[in-house]
Amino acid sequence: MASHRRPKQPSRTRVTVLTATAAAAVALTSQAAQAAPKPSxxxxxxxxxxxxxxxxxxxxxxxxxxxxxxxxxxxxxxxxxxxxxxxxxxxxxxxxxxxxxxxxxxxxxxxxxxxxxxxxxxxxxxxxxxxxxxxxxxxxxxxxxxxxxxxxxxxxxxxxxxxxxxxxxxxxxxxxxxxxxxxxxxxxxxxLNTMTAKEKAALAAKEERASRDSARSALGNAKPGSGLAGAAFSAGQSRVGSPYVWGATGPSSFDCSGLTSWAYAQVGVSLPRTSQQQANIGTRIYSQSDLQVGDLVFFFDDLHHVGLYAGNGQVLHAPRTGTDVRYESMSTIGGPFEFGVRV
Structure with missing residues (x-):
């Protein structure tokens, strides 16, 4: 025979414990969320x-x-x-x-x-x-x-x-x-979109100041380039301020090897398309002190970045997406200088 007894209701004590447990869990979750610091x-x-x-x-x-x-x-x-x-x-x-x-x-x-x-x-x-x-x-x-x-x-x-x-x-x-x-x-x-407009502006201003400082160092004290390398460097200088666009070879936008190949093309020298290919032409120069203005300079162990030596430890290059062709200290590229190539 089926039972008609009503189901047993949870005791007041049990309800109180469950409620307290849930509240504690919510509090811990909230604290954990608050504890995760925003990246600087x-x-x-x-x-x-x-x-x-x-x-x-x-x-x-x-x-x-x-x-x-x-x-x-x-x-x-x-x-x-x-x-x-x-x-x-x-x-x-x-x-x-x-x-x-x-x-x-x-x-x-x-x-x-x-x-x-x-x-x-x-x-x-x-x-x-x-x-x-x-x-x-x-x-x-x-x-x-x-x-x-x-x-x-x-x-x-x-x-x-x-x-x-x-x-x-x-x-x-x-x-x-x-x-x-x-x-x-x-x-x-x-x-980058997690940063405020003010933070982005501050970073852009800092990079602009660094580029101006590098330009003054390169143009103020360095010996001018000579021969084809010097002429190629002059061509590259004319593109300062042009935006970096991946896969671009000029004349209005460039990626790193696009800039170097375009600059040398202006003086009748055809360079291979990629930085790794460009590393295998000409004469290699391993000492930074032996570099001359207009030499190709390569960075990172896989040689995925190349620029034009600007003198006094500076490089003229197309850095990355979001930047323009600019001068920069070789020490701040982000990867080690591997060697130069004299075309």
Whole structure:
């Protein structure tokens, strides 16, 4: 028989204990939230700068993939043009052999050897020495040219196919690096957005003062550059104040290797696209005291940052997203000076 007794109500003491426990938990949570200190302005900047450095390293890899893609596209286009011309030449050779067959038909019938060629592969045909004996010298010459042209076209088509596959892989890598750069920049911007407008203005003013001090040090006491390096440095100076934009090569915006390659291009010197590639040209200079104005200077162990030496321990460079082309002390770049390169 079912029971109709009312469920037992919790005692007043139990309710009091539960309420007190819940209140204590809320208080502890509130205290924990209050205990988490807000990062200082310098901490936020340090974290954001670290992300900007990671983004720049990814940018140079992106630049390398983009440069490779452009070169592959040019090579593929050239190969495709060569294949098209080669096919036209092959068709002309075949037409020539066909004309011989027509002439033989009009003069009394087609040579069996020509009939054999017109209905089978030339490689197989030329392999039959007994058939070769029946050909005229002109026919042998035509068939040999056809065979060589077919082999050449097959090789070019294979090369084009391989490069197309490489191009697809490179495009995939390019997309991956682009997402990586954008992700790092987005994280850095979120951090900076936690700062007040006043804090951001104070940081910008501090960086501006540092850039002016570096410019005075470089331009006031350093010996002017000479030769191509000096001329390239002068070109770079003309872009002071231009914004850093990742992947940009000028003339109105730049990333680090974009600035150096643009500056040297103005004096007729073509530099590779990325900082790592630029590190492998010219003569390396390991002592900072031996550097001359206009030399390329490289930072970080993976060489993902490059600038133009400005003299007196200063560098002219495109630092990172959110900054402009400016002068800066080599000691404040954020990574160690590795070496210079004299182009």
């Amino acid at each position: 302005k310098s901490e936020v900047k340090a974290k954001a700068d670290a992300l900007f450095e990671e983004a720049e390293a990814a940018t140079e890899k992106y630049n390398g993939a983009k440069d490779k893609q452009e070169k592959l596209q040019k090579e593929i286009s050239q190969l495709q043009d060569n294949v098209a011309r080669g096919q036209d030449e092959l068709n002309t050779l075949r037409d020539g052999l066909g004309s011989l067959a027509s002439a033989q038909y009009r003069s009394g019938g087609i040579d069996p050897s020509v009939q054999l060629f017109l209905s089978s592969d030339p490689d197989d045909f030329l392999g039959k020495t007994s058939t070769l004996d029946q050909l005229s010298a002109r026919q042998v010459g035509l068939l040999t040219k056809i065979q060589e042209k077919q082999r050449s076209l097959a090789q070019q088509r294979k090369e084009a196919s391989d490069k197309l596959k490489d191009l697809a892989d490179t495009r995939a890598e390019l997309g991956k690096k682009k997402k990586e750069v954008q992700g790092k920049l987005g994280e850095a911007q979120k951090l």
